Amino acid sequence: xxxxxxxxxxxxxxxxxxxxxxxxxxxxxxxxxxxxxxxxxxxxxxxxxxxxxxxxxxxxxxxxxxxxxxxxxxxxxxxxxxxxxxxxxxxxxxxxxxxxxxxxxxxxxxxxxxxxxxxxx
Amino acid sequence: xxxxxxxxxxxxxxxxxxxxxxxxxxxxxxxxxxxxxxxxxxxxxxxxxxxxxxxxxxxxxxxxxxxxxxxxxxxxxxxxxxxxxxxxxxxxxxxxxxxxxxxxxxxxx
Numbered sequence: 220x221x222x223x224x225x226x227x228x229x230x231x232x233x234x235x236x237x238x239x240x241x242x243x244x245x246x247x248x249x250x251x252x253x254x255x256x257x258x259x260x261x262x263x264x265x266x267x268x269x270x271x272x273x274x275x276x277x278x279x280x281x282x283x284x285x286x287x288x289x290x291x292x293x294x295x296x297x298x299x300x301x302x303x304x305x306x307x308x309x310x311x312x313x314x315x316x317x318x319x320x321x322x323x324x325x326x327x328x329x330x331x332x333x334x335x336x337x338x339x340x
Numbered sequence: 341x342x343x344x345x346x347x348x349x350x351x352x353x354x355x356x357x358x359x360x361x362x363x364x365x366x367x368x369x370x371x372x373x374x375x376x377x378x379x380x381x382x383x384x385x386x387x388x389x390x391x392x393x394x395x396x397x398x399x400x401x402x403x404x405x406x407x408x409x410x411x412x413x414x415x416x417x418x419x420x421x422x423x424x425x426x427x428x429x430x431x432x433x434x435x436x437x438x439x440x441x442x443x444x445x446x447x448x449x
Contacts (some may be wrong), residue, residue, distance in 0.1 A: 264429075330385070
């Protein structure tokens with residue numbers, strides 16, 4: 220069974236940092252692109268960023284709203300993807316989902332349960 | 341950047357009704373368009389990929405069509421368990437961007 224389990228969410232002050240993890244199981248993690256998508260309470264879905272597989276040079280990309288503040292990485296030996304969030308703003312408050320893009324074709328066929336990040340003083 | 345315009349933002353229909361949601365891209369995206377269902381408190385679920393392909397295990401009452409800039413998502417006969425918010429999403433490679441529509445909240449009349 221495919222599983223994606225996010226962790227690392229919590230309360231952080233504006234300007235602070237947080238690192239989210241996404242532990243994957245049940246599929247060949249090393250061959251899949253992985254993305255992060257967030258959703259503020261009562262709002263729609265917003266793509267945050269992605270990291271491709273080793274075969275695609277671990278290429279990363281991020282949304283303009285987080286570029287320069289957020290970094291995506293992965294450790295294929297641990298079947299885990301990461302989202303490092305720095306210089307956090309109140310508007311970054313959201314549930315953060317990791318998703319699988321198995322064909323690197325832009326469709327997210329598996330999602331984690333999400334982890335809540337709250338940026339507040 | 342490509343913008344996605346999804347309509348309507350909310351929709352009320354009766355069980356058994358045919359329901360249609362549209363999504364319009366600001367420029368040609370070929371068939372790089374997916375549809376997701378999100379129930380309250382849950383993660384989204386992929387229903388349709390590449391505009392018209394039904395994801396494995398998804399009931400056949402769900403379908404998608406379109407290419408270029410105009411896309412349609414249809415539920416042929418609405419069921420009570422279909423109450424959810426539906427999102428379209430496009431994929432662009434240059435630069436990489438994965439944009440969601442604003443969502444359509446579907447309710448039972």
